[in-house]
Amino acid sequence: MKALTMRWYKLRQSAWLKPRNSVIAIPYLWLLLFFLVPFVIVLKISFAEAQIAIPPYTDLITLANDQLSININLGNFVWLFNDDLYFSAYLSSIRIALVSTLFCLLIGYPMALAISRAPASSRNVLLLLVILPSWTSFLIRIYAWIGILKPNGYINNALMAMGVIDTPIVMLHTDFAVYVGIVYAYLPFMILPLYANMMKLDHSLVEASSDLGASPVTTLFKVIIPLTKAGIIAGCMLVFIPAVGEFVIPELLGGPETLMIGKILWEEFFNNRDWPVASAVAIIMLALLILPIMWFDRYQNKQMEEQS
Amino acid sequence: MTLKHESNTTSKVLMELKNLSKSFDGHQAVRHVDLKIYEGEIFALLGGSGCGKSTLLRMLSGFELPTEGSILFAGEDIAKVPPYKRPFNMMFQSYALFPHMTVEANVAYGLKQDKMKKADIDARVSEMLKLVHMEEYRKRKPDQLSGGQRQRVALARSLAKKPRLLLLDEPMGALDKKLRGEMQLELVDIIKQVGVTCVMVTHDQEEAMTMADRIAVMQAGEILQIGSPHDIYEYPNCRFVADFIGTVNLFDGTIADEEPAFVVIDVPNLAAPIYIDHGISGPGGNRRVNIAIRPEKVRMSATPPEEKYNWGKGIIDDLAYLGQHSIYHILLPDNQFVQVTQTNDNRRERPFELEQEIYLHWTPDACVVLEE
Numbered sequence: 222m223k224a225l226t227m228r229w230y231k232l233r234q235s236a237w238l239k240p241r242n243s244v245i246a247i248p249y250l251w252l253l254l255f256f257l258v259p260f261v262i263v264l265k266i267s268f269a270e271a272q273i274a275i276p277p278y279t280d281l282i283t284l285a286n287d288q289l290s291i292n293i294n295l296g297n298f299v300w301l302f303n304d305d306l307y308f309s310a311y312l313s314s315i316r317i318a319l320v321s322t323l324f325c326l327l328i329g330y331p332m333a334l335a336i337s338r339a340p341a342s343s344r345n346v347l348l349l350l351v352i353l354p355s356w357t358s359f360l361i362r363i364y365a366w367i368g369i370l371k372p373n374g375y376i377n378n379a380l381m382a383m384g385v386i387d388t389p390i391v392m393l394h395t396d397f398a399v400y401v402g403i404v405y406a407y408l409p410f411m412i413l414p415l416y417a418n419m420m421k422l423d424h425s426l427v428e429a430s431s432d433l434g435a436s437p438v439t440t441l442f443k444v445i446i447p448l449t450k451a452g453i454i455a456g457c458m459l460v461f462i463p464a465v466g467e468f469v470i471p472e473l474l475g476g477p478e479t480l481m482i483g484k485i486l487w488e489e490f491f492n493n494r495d496w497p498v499a500s501a502v503a504i505i506m507l508a509l510l511i512l513p514i515m516w517f518d519r520y521q522n523k524q525m526e527e528q529s
Numbered sequence: 530m531t532l533k534h535e536s537n538t539t540s541k542v543l544m545e546l547k548n549l550s551k552s553f554d555g556h557q558a559v560r561h562v563d564l565k566i567y568e569g570e571i572f573a574l575l576g577g578s579g580c581g582k583s584t585l586l587r588m589l590s591g592f593e594l595p596t597e598g599s600i601l602f603a604g605e606d607i608a609k610v611p612p613y614k615r616p617f618n619m620m621f622q623s624y625a626l627f628p629h630m631t632v633e634a635n636v637a638y639g640l641k642q643d644k645m646k647k648a649d650i651d652a653r654v655s656e657m658l659k660l661v662h663m664e665e666y667r668k669r670k671p672d673q674l675s676g677g678q679r680q681r682v683a684l685a686r687s688l689a690k691k692p693r694l695l696l697l698d699e700p701m702g703a704l705d706k707k708l709r710g711e712m713q714l715e716l717v718d719i720i721k722q723v724g725v726t727c728v729m730v731t732h733d734q735e736e737a738m739t740m741a742d743r744i745a746v747m748q749a750g751e752i753l754q755i756g757s758p759h760d761i762y763e764y765p766n767c768r769f770v771a772d773f774i775g776t777v778n779l780f781d782g783t784i785a786d787e788e789p790a791f792v793v794i795d796v797p798n799l800a801a802p803i804y805i806d807h808g809i810s811g812p813g814g815n816r817r818v819n820i821a822i823r824p825e826k827v828r829m830s831a832t833p834p835e836e837k838y839n840w841g842k843g844i845i846d847d848l849a850y851l852g853q854h855s856i857y858h859i860l861l862p863d864n865q866f867v868q869v870t871q872t873n874d875n876r877r878e879r880p881f882e883l884e885q886e887i888y889l890h891w892t893p894d895a896c897v898v899l900e901e
Contacts, residue, residue, distance in 0.1 A: 432613070433613075448628070
């Protein structure tokens with residue numbers, strides 16, 4: 222009896238049953254359900270073979286004639302490495318995402334700085350203006366860009382009316398349109414972390430720099446930018462990571478030569494119905510993205526340690 | 530009454546503020562300030578919060594543009610010159626040390642803006658860190674330093690460029706009380722050693738009196754009085770200054786007799802009239818005046834004084850024995866309280882007791898007549 226109560230007591234003492242830990246368990250449970258389980262399913266499919274059936278892939282573990290066999294098919298990954306298409310799609314996705322991130326930073330940084338320096342009364346209005354477009358459908362906003370960029374769209378019509386050009390500039394269905402779309406769509410994700418970071422910046426540091434003889438430009442590069450590095454990194458991650466896998470923007474605004482991994486994934490899934498190859502594409506993309514995410518995580522931890 | 534002459538009238542004027550004003554959204558933070566800063570002095574702007582002292586300092590450093598008036602420095606109006614082009618450096622209240630740079634880099638920051646040679650910068654940084662006794666901390670980041678050490682680095686940084694004017698914004702504001710007293714004197718030592726002219730802002734009258742050669746007392750955007758700590762304390766020119774600097778007892782009175790050499794004032798709450806041994810210039814035709822007397826200038830005795838003037842009678846309502854001195858609150862007729870401090874210079878003498886009836890008296894030069 223005593224042993225039993227002791228065991229119960231030990232169980233109560235065990236980490237998971239403490240109230241504090243059960244609260245922490247909730248986000249872990251969430252991650253388990255909505256990240257890890259789907260990931261394992263996708264991983265599983267990526268090692269299967271395509272077949273015309275429901276579901277359209279083979280099982281990894283089969284039991285036939287009292288024989289348990291595990292079939293892990295690496296063919297999908299081999300296929301990805303043998304076909305140039307995938308490699309250039311990854312490369313092109315990363316290039317498009319990088320360039321878009323850079324433009325988001327170049328446009329978003331001055332905007333965030335201006336908002337953080339604005340009088341307190343107008344700051345919230347400006348911030349609202351940044352967020353406001355996200356309150357309508359993403360799809361509709363991207364679709365609207367077709368009307369702006371198309372040969373007889375607003376830009377071309379305006380330029381022709383002013384006599385700047387005679388024939389419409391081809392903008393729609395080019396990589397340029399994809400850049401415009403991504404920069405437009407993800408700009409708030411750059412501005413918000415930058416703004417949050419800049420609001421924490423002690424304004425007396427900017428004044429101290431000026432007091433010590435630094436021009437506004439020197440102050441920007443020597444004081445403001447180094448001290449908002451965390452915001453810059455967070456903003457770039459928030460733009461870069463989803464931009465790599467972006468599908469809607471290249472599909473609506475991009476041309477036939479726009480190669481992005483999101484589009485490839487869609488084609489494998491819905492046109493070729495090759496779920497295993499599509500899954501392998503997704504797994505490789507995740508592997509590529511995990512590197513910058515891990516680096517960011519390590520950087521954040523380092524920052525936290527420095528602050529404490 | 531004649532004010533003692535400013536000790537620095539022989540020195541050269543470094544900077545002159547003329548009719549300087551600043552308003553924010555219609556609120557006048559600084560009103561028509563005229564002020565001369567002399568070379569080599571430590572000048573304190575003293576006042577409560579919202580008196581305009583910080584705004585005035587920020588106009589000197591260039592962070593605020595004056596609405597009106599001019600700041601003359603080396604014969605030129607620099608009111609509109611941006612901070613990075615002024616040969617002044619400021620030590621911020623929060624110190625504003627760059628958190629991403631080492632102590633060394635912080636001190637070198639201003640020198641680098643002058644495109645100085647690296648070897649010269651290094652030498653100057655070492656010299657500055659030595660001056661503030663922070664040489665062994667040169668590789669540290671600001672967050673690895675204590676409050677006092679940060680202040681030293683901030684001081685070194687603001688002195689590194691050999692500014693013509695050093696501005697101190699509440700220099701002791703971020704330090705704990707114990708450290709303040711030590712740092713005040715050390716700061717003065719360093720400033721005097723370097724020989725830089727210094728304008729400081731403080732709300733702490735003790736700090737201003739310890740550190741400054743001259744003090745300007747500010748209220749509601751105006752300078753009420755400028756003078757040495759001694760002048761300000763002993764010869765306040767108005768009720769606000771008398772009240773703000775130290776403790777003061779104020780009496781309402783009516784001039785009974787006014788001669789070039791003396792004044793006699795009737796005070797209803799005192800048993801005898803006040804006699805002042807010099808003429809007064811202030812109130813003129815106004816026969817009603819305020820008389821200020823400092824607590825330490827009042828003497829107490831158990832027996833009535835023999836003089837005709839300058840005494841009163843009251844009851845000890847409250848007393849605090851503080852060791853080196855005692856503070857008494859004496860209740861006069863008409864519910865007026867007078868504060869008296871007495872040095873406990875005799876071990877055996879029994880202090881006065883509560884509810885005891887006592888007599889207050891003072892010398893003819895103890896009182897100051899004030900304008901309203």
